[in-house]
Amino acid sequence: MIHHIAVDIGASSGRLVHGTLEQGKLRLQELHRFANGFERKGNHDYWDIEHLFEEILIGLGKAKQAGIEQCTLGIDTWAVDYVLLDRDGARLHDVYAYRDARTNGAPDALHQHISRAAVYAKTGIQELSFNTLYQLYVHDKQQLGEAEQIMFVPDYLYYRLTGKSMNEATNASTSQMINLATGDYDEELLALLKLKREQFAPLTEPGALLGSLLPELHQRYELPDCQCIVVPTHDTASAVVGVPATGGQPWAYISSGTWSLLGLELSKPLNDERALALNYTNERGAYQTYRFLKNIMGMWMIQEARRLQSNAHSFAELVELAAREKPFQRFVRCNDARFLNPDNMIEEIQAYCRETGQSVPQTAGEIARTIYDSLALTYYDYMNELEELTGTKPEVLHIVGGGANNGLLNQLTADLIGREVKAGPSESTAIGNLVVQMIASGELTDIAEARKLIADSFEIISYQPQQVDGLEQVLQRWRSLG
Numbered sequence: 001m002i003h004h005i006a007v008d009i010g011a012s013s014g015r016l017v018h019g020t021l022e023q024g025k026l027r028l029q030e031l032h033r034f035a036n037g038f039e040r041k042g043n044h045d046y047w048d049i050e051h052l053f054e055e056i057l058i059g060l061g062k063a064k065q066a067g068i069e070q071c072t073l074g075i076d077t078w079a080v081d082y083v084l085l086d087r088d089g090a091r092l093h094d095v096y097a098y099r100d101a102r103t104n105g106a107p108d109a110l111h112q113h114i115s116r117a118a119v120y121a122k123t124g125i126q127e128l129s130f131n132t133l134y135q136l137y138v139h140d141k142q143q144l145g146e147a148e149q150i151m152f153v154p155d156y157l158y159y160r161l162t163g164k165s166m167n168e169a170t171n172a173s174t175s176q177m178i179n180l181a182t183g184d185y186d187e188e189l190l191a192l193l194k195l196k197r198e199q200f201a202p203l204t205e206p207g208a209l210l211g212s213l214l215p216e217l218h219q220r221y222e223l224p225d226c227q228c229i230v231v232p233t234h235d236t237a238s239a240v241v242g243v244p245a246t247g248g249q250p251w252a253y254i255s256s257g258t259w260s261l262l263g264l265e266l267s268k269p270l271n272d273e274r275a276l277a278l279n280y281t282n283e284r285g286a287y288q289t290y291r292f293l294k295n296i297m298g299m300w301m302i303q304e305a306r307r308l309q310s311n312a313h314s315f316a317e318l319v320e321l322a323a324r325e326k327p328f329q330r331f332v333r334c335n336d337a338r339f340l341n342p343d344n345m346i347e348e349i350q351a352y353c354r355e356t357g358q359s360v361p362q363t364a365g366e367i368a369r370t371i372y373d374s375l376a377l378t379y380y381d382y383m384n385e386l387e388e389l390t391g392t393k394p395e396v397l398h399i400v401g402g403g404a405n406n407g408l409l410n411q412l413t414a415d416l417i418g419r420e421v422k423a424g425p426s427e428s429t430a431i432g433n434l435v436v437q438m439i440a441s442g443e444l445t446d447i448a449e450a451r452k453l454i455a456d457s458f459e460i461i462s463y464q465p466q467q468v469d470g471l472e473q474v475l476q477r478w479r480s481l482g
């Protein structure tokens with residue numbers, strides 16, 4: 001039996017998950033879990049990357065204690081954020097969190113030099129103010145010049161573990177700097193940022209073997225003998241590998257976590273004018289696929305609301321409270337930039353309702369209901385757009401990730417889109433990370449076999465669509481918000 005460990009770090013928590021293939025089933029065991037979150041220092045929001053690295057070592061120490069002597073290891077995190085290193089491999093700065101307000105207005109400033117359409121034709125990436133392209137555009141120029149190497153967050157964590165430099169392809173694609181035609185960094189965009197290709201490492205595809213842990217780590221800690229394998233280091237790319245889609249029918253997915261990423265898996269990018277106008281992205285997936293998708297504000301809204309309520313309710317309780325409320329009383333446009341990083345999410349939602357002449361949600365249940373109803377309606381809109389853009393009608397929507405545990409939202413979504421929703425697994429990101437290690441180790445043949453294994457190994461709950469009373473009026477009120 002081969003042991004595999006997925007390091008899976010999201011914006012709100014991280015975990016190390018042990019995975020094995022036993023009697024035709026994928027077995028998971030959580031080794032270690034820790035909190036994550038960005039912190040404000042001065043005027044900016046940063047990740048505590050040293051803390052994350054320490055937590056990885058703690059988790060690996062626990063693996064050793066649990067009797068794992070040898071394993072493979074893969075790392076995924078959120079995308080777009082980066083680290084600049086000097087010639088000694090030392091970090092030049094604190095790692096900015098993508099929600100930091102420094103990129104407000106950066107897209108407009110950058111597009112003075114090159115149009116949106118030109119960047120989209122090159123990269124196929126949706127405009128999000130926090131894309132690496134815009135972050136680097138506003139980064140201190142002198143420091144950029146001093147950077148010997150530029151890595152994305154998971155690349156950097158691999159580097160700290162192995163001493164090896166690489167830029168993993170799925171994550172690099174989210175930077176909005178990779179040219180679809182050449183498959184490498186775009187020279188014109190690099191020139192605009194006054195960067196050189198040599199400052200980035202070679203792009204590396206998931207499945208590549210990176211190597212063992214640095215000897216000095218073994219001197220400091222009791223760790224297993226790990227072979228690091230490059231996985232889809234962008235968490236969403238791993239989550240999509242983890243979708244249990246087996247049949248031949250067309251399917252769409254939502255990777256539901258801090259963000260809800262709604263899309264299709266394509267074999268070719270789709271970056272025509274309409275896709276540009278509707279701002280859809282073509283992020284690289286594992287195994288020569290493209291994740292044609294849209295970012296939706298997602299569980300971040302409820303996470304923030306819950307935090308402001310002093311975590312008085314669990315997420316499951318918030319779903320229950322919401323389920324007791326009358327449906328579709330008030331809505332917010334989730335993807336409005338005002339919800340990206342407001343000082344106070346609850347007040348922002350209340351202000352939005354007030355400004356749009358709706359009743360103002362007050363209780364935890366009302367707030368949660370507003371968020372879930374709005375998310376379901378947003379999913380509905382974007383499912384329609386996806387169909388229009390791609391000319392495919394998905395017969396089933398897979399919802400994976402932590403948000404797949406939200407039965408209320410799953411049912412609402414099925415009802416609105418008028419199609420089956422299949423929910424689970426909730427650990428699809430760690431699972432995607434693990435199966436890529438298994439494919440690289442030769443235990444699984446390919447992604448089709450991996451997805452069948454996932455479907456056979458985890459509980460997937462089916463939600464059949466039910467009729468929504470007064471749907472037309474609900475949609476009319478929703479659309480009147482603009």
Ligand code: LFR
Pocket residue numbers: 010011077078079080081098234235236257258259261295
């Ligand atoms: C989800 C995710 C999204 C990306 C956002 C920022 O965790 O990785 O795919 O757009 O976070 O990196």
